[in-house]
Amino acid sequence: AQSVTQLDSHVSVSEGTPVLLRCNYSSSYSPSLFWYVQHPNKGLQLLLKYTSAATLVKGINGFEAEFKKSETSFHLTKPSAHMSDAAEYFCASSMDTGRRALTFGSGTRLQVQP
Amino acid sequence: GAVVSQHPSRVICKSGTSVKIECRSLDFQATTMFWYRQFPKKSLMLMATSNEGSKATYEQGVEKDKFLINHASLTLSTLTVTSAHPEDSSFYICSASGTSEQYFGPGTRLTVT
Numbered sequence: 001a002q003s004v005t006q007l008d009s010h011v012s013v014s015e016g017t018p019v020l021l022r023c024n025y026s027s028s029y030s031p032s033l034f035w036y037v038q039h040p041n042k043g044l045q046l047l048l049k050y051t052s053a054a055t056l057v058k059g060i061n062g063f064e065a066e067f068k069k070s071e072t073s074f075h076l077t078k079p080s081a082h083m084s085d086a087a088e089y090f091c092a093s094s095m096d097t098g099r100r101a102l103t104f105g106s107g108t109r110l111q112v113q114p
Numbered sequence: 115g116a117v118v119s120q121h122p123s124r125v126i127c128k129s130g131t132s133v134k135i136e137c138r139s140l141d142f143q144a145t146t147m148f149w150y151r152q153f154p155k156k157s158l159m160l161m162a163t164s165n166e167g168s169k170a171t172y173e174q175g176v177e178k179d180k181f182l183i184n185h186a187s188l189t190l191s192t193l194t195v196t197s198a199h200p201e202d203s204s205f206y207i208c209s210a211s212g213t214s215e216q217y218f219g220p221g222t223r224l225t226v227t
Binding site: 036041042043044049090100101102103104107 | 218
């Protein structure tokens with residue numbers, strides 16, 4: 001069985017400051033891990049994914065995440081927050097590259113203050 | 115990238131009626147499609163997995179007679195909410211899987227009055 005835990009339900013940062021959204025996973029095998037962003041009443045947009053290649057994954061819009069097996073973590077970071085980054089972020093895992101159903105974390109709402 | 119559409123994007127129906135939601139992969143063939151449900155301010159929960167030409171596999175706790183899923187072609191899956199009730203109001207999101215990964219539709223907001 002696999003599970004995903006997003007440690008913060010809500011994160012607030014000031015524009016221009018770094019963003020850190022935390023995600024821990026639990027799996028009996030080496031999973032693929034994903035970060036998605038969801039704007040209000042919209043679908044999911046893939047930010048980045050880890051599929052057992054490089055542990056530091058770069059995604060769109062300046063986001064990146066590092067897979068740390070020893071810590072079972074896959075935290076999402078961005079050096080400088082932008083107002084447009086305000087949204088809901090979901091961490092997810094899958095048994096393969098993503099063709100199978102995803103297990104989602106509970107989500108983190110990112111608020112960006114001007 | 116691959117595009118998945120959903121129709122309608124928003125629907126309001128009366129209690130007791132049925133509603134059909136379509137999920138289409140526009141530029142690739144989807145052997146597998148997934149249906150997720152998202153409650154307000156909550157995460158996505160997998161409802162069922164459908165493979166083209168075969169019966170859908172439902173997650174525990176999801177009523178298969180209430181949420182009818184049909185995956186008749188490699189580009190179309192439908193979810194029908196039968197005899198809808200206010201507690202069925204939710205955001206329903208589909209995803210379609212091709213050869214390498216899955217792609218999400220924009221979601222359908224269902225409101226049952």
